[in-house]
Amino acid sequence: MNVSAKHSDAASLVSNTIGEITRHIRTHELGPGDRLPSEAELSRQLSVSRTVVREAFSSLAAMRLIDLRAGRRATVAELDYGAMSLVIEHGVHTEQITVQQIYDVRRTIETRTAMLAALRRSADEAERIRDHALAMRENFQRPEQVMEHDLAFHLEIAKAAKNPVFSLIVGAFERVSRQTWPIGWRSRPSDAEQLEMIQIHIDLAESIATGDPQSARDLMARHFDESVKALLTAGIA
Amino acid sequence: MNVSAKHSDAASLVSNTIGEITRHIRTHELGPGDRLPSEAELSRQLSVSRTVVREAFSSLAAMRLIDLRAGRRATVAELDYGAMSLVIEHGVHTEQITVQQIYDVRRTIETRTAMLAALRRSADEAERIRDHALAMRENFQRPEQVMEHDLAFHLEIAKAAKNPVFSLIVGAFERVSRQTWPIGWRSRPSDAEQLEMIQIHIDLAESIATGDPQSARDLMARHFDESVKALLTAGIA
DNA sequence: TATCCTAAACCTGCCATACAGGTTTAGTGG
DNA sequence: CCACTAAACCTGTATGGCAGGTTTAGGATA
Numbered sequence: 001m002n003v004s005a006k007h008s009d010a011a012s013l014v015s016n017t018i019g020e021i022t023r024h025i026r027t028h029e030l031g032p033g034d035r036l037p038s039e040a041e042l043s044r045q046l047s048v049s050r051t052v053v054r055e056a057f058s059s060l061a062a063m064r065l066i067d068l069r070a071g072r073r074a075t076v077a078e079l080d081y082g083a084m085s086l087v088i089e090h091g092v093h094t095e096q097i098t099v100q101q102i103y104d105v106r107r108t109i110e111t112r113t114a115m116l117a118a119l120r121r122s123a124d125e126a127e128r129i130r131d132h133a134l135a136m137r138e139n140f141q142r143p144e145q146v147m148e149h150d151l152a153f154h155l156e157i158a159k160a161a162k163n164p165v166f167s168l169i170v171g172a173f174e175r176v177s178r179q180t181w182p183i184g185w186r187s188r189p190s191d192a193e194q195l196e197m198i199q200i201h202i203d204l205a206e207s208i209a210t211g212d213p214q215s216a217r218d219l220m221a222r223h224f225d226e227s228v229k230a231l232l233t234a235g236i237a
Numbered sequence: 238m239n240v241s242a243k244h245s246d247a248a249s250l251v252s253n254t255i256g257e258i259t260r261h262i263r264t265h266e267l268g269p270g271d272r273l274p275s276e277a278e279l280s281r282q283l284s285v286s287r288t289v290v291r292e293a294f295s296s297l298a299a300m301r302l303i304d305l306r307a308g309r310r311a312t313v314a315e316l317d318y319g320a321m322s323l324v325i326e327h328g329v330h331t332e333q334i335t336v337q338q339i340y341d342v343r344r345t346i347e348t349r350t351a352m353l354a355a356l357r358r359s360a361d362e363a364e365r366i367r368d369h370a371l372a373m374r375e376n377f378q379r380p381e382q383v384m385e386h387d388l389a390f391h392l393e394i395a396k397a398a399k400n401p402v403f404s405l406i407v408g409a410f411e412r413v414s415r416q417t418w419p420i421g422w423r424s425r426p427s428d429a430e431q432l433e434m435i436q437i438h439i440d441l442a443e444s445i446a447t448g449d450p451q452s453a454r455d456l457m458a459r460h461f462d463e464s465v466k467a468l469l470t471a472g473i474a
Numbered sequence: 475t476a477t478c479c480t481a482a483a484c485c486t487g488c489c490a491t492a493c494a495g496g497t498t499t500a501g502t503g504g
Numbered sequence: 505c506c507a508c509t510a511a512a513c514c515t516g517t518a519t520g521g522c523a524g525g526t527t528t529a530g531g532a533t534a
Binding site for chain 4: 475476477478479480481482483484485486487488489490491492493494495496497498499500501502503504
């Protein structure tokens with residue numbers, strides 16, 4: 001094995017290798033889908049063992065910067081909120097973040113996405129957003145379904161805002177939302193209350209479809225205000 | 238070696254192991270600093286090789302959910318925006334995110350943090366925020382210094398907003414900001430222009446110190462509007 | 475010539491083992 | 505009771521190996 005690996009800057013071999021790989025992506029101007037060198041080749045080029053390259057790849061895959069699949073070469077990944085979602089979830093589970101704090105951030109972000117979506121959404125997006133809202137009403141006896149459409153509804157609005165960073169952030173709350181959503185739902189025990197909550201979604205979809213940013217903004221704000229109220233009722237302190 | 242590892246659900250051994258470890262953190266209600274089982278022990282418990290446990294640990298460390306140090310047991314990590322910052326940086330380098338899009342998100346987030354900081358900051362925080370703003374003016378001949386205090390200024394405001402999720406998001410833009418900051422600086426070639434930009438920071442610090450949320454909000458908004466204008470002047474399309 | 479197919483080459487997932495150093499701990503001597 | 509040291513433990517890295525998925529070149533076929 002090559003012994004010339006003494007030059008390395010302080011940190012561990014693995015983190016240096018991570019740096020080298022991201023540098024490779026940057027300098028070669030690789031985009032999503034482009035293939036990276038094989039583990040063996042990187043191992044040779046960087047004079048480290050395949051073990052180290054593997055761990056570096058593994059770490060990058062954990063952050064969803066690259067895609068790994070057996071037999072295939074590693075490829076540059078599309079933007080993905082999976083890692084960020086895990087970070088947020090970790091924060092909640094270790095009690096470094098409260099559910100309310102998340103709602104405050106979501107309100108801040110999503111009043112903006114609602115507004116932008118009203119201005120920028122395509123016809124298709126407007127329709128998809130409305131479809132999710134309507135599906136919530138249709139399936140309102142099946143909370144599981146309602147939740148899925150609710151999550152998709154918010155993500156679709158972020159997408160319609162035409163700014164992937166908003167999508168990333170909204171997506172980052174998905175894992176936590178899946179866990180707290182049922183609490184909010186149960187705190188609205190009557191059909192009337194549940195349908196009222198769903199109606200806000202439908203109205204919001206309508207505002208986005210007709211291109212009324214102010215109304216979209218206000219409805220999203222109201223949605224979150226109501227949700228926080230519901231959570232407080234449920235005793236989430 | 239134990240052959241009973243067939244039960245595993247679809248995904249790879251490593252990702253299953255990651256799930257098991259996060260589950261361990263959750264069920265044992267571990268908090269920051271608490272120690273996890275050793276690699277060897279987890280390897281035994283989960284009937285996988287140490288290699289797999291190592292790669293799982295490595296992935297979790299990449300997302301900054303745990304801390305790893307040679308010889309020491311892995312510990313649960315404090316909330317850290319390192320991973321999120323890499324994700325954003327990756328998005329920009331692979332041209333999936335533009336610098337403007339980031340500014341739009343930052344404006345959305347930071348007008349809120351400025352407002353909250355004005356309402357919630359402690360006396361210490363108010364002082365630290367002001368110190369950074371003043372240090373920008375004092376060192377304004379040394380861009381490197383100005384940038385560092387600028388970054389710290391924004392982070393400190395997020396911290397004063399008393400919502401760690403805001404800190405996380407503001408921090409997530411740090412790596413990218415370090416790379417784009419000089420562009421904005423160079424687009425303000427005269428001392429007067431540079432000092433004008435810095436003055437906004439000082440005024441903002443003052444608003445937060447005196448507890449004027451509306452003014453803090455407006456100044457932060459203006460700050461971002463000016464910055465975007467500067468970037469456009471510099472030709473960042 | 476173009477297309478389909480197959481076998482070889484390549485590649486990744488996972489495992490076992492080994493050893494150098496850093497860290498913790500228990501025990502020993504003062 | 506305290507300070508110190510040696511042993512036990514732990515992680516970082518390397519090597520070699522094998523099973524199985526993927527790619528590809530080249531030959532067979534239409």
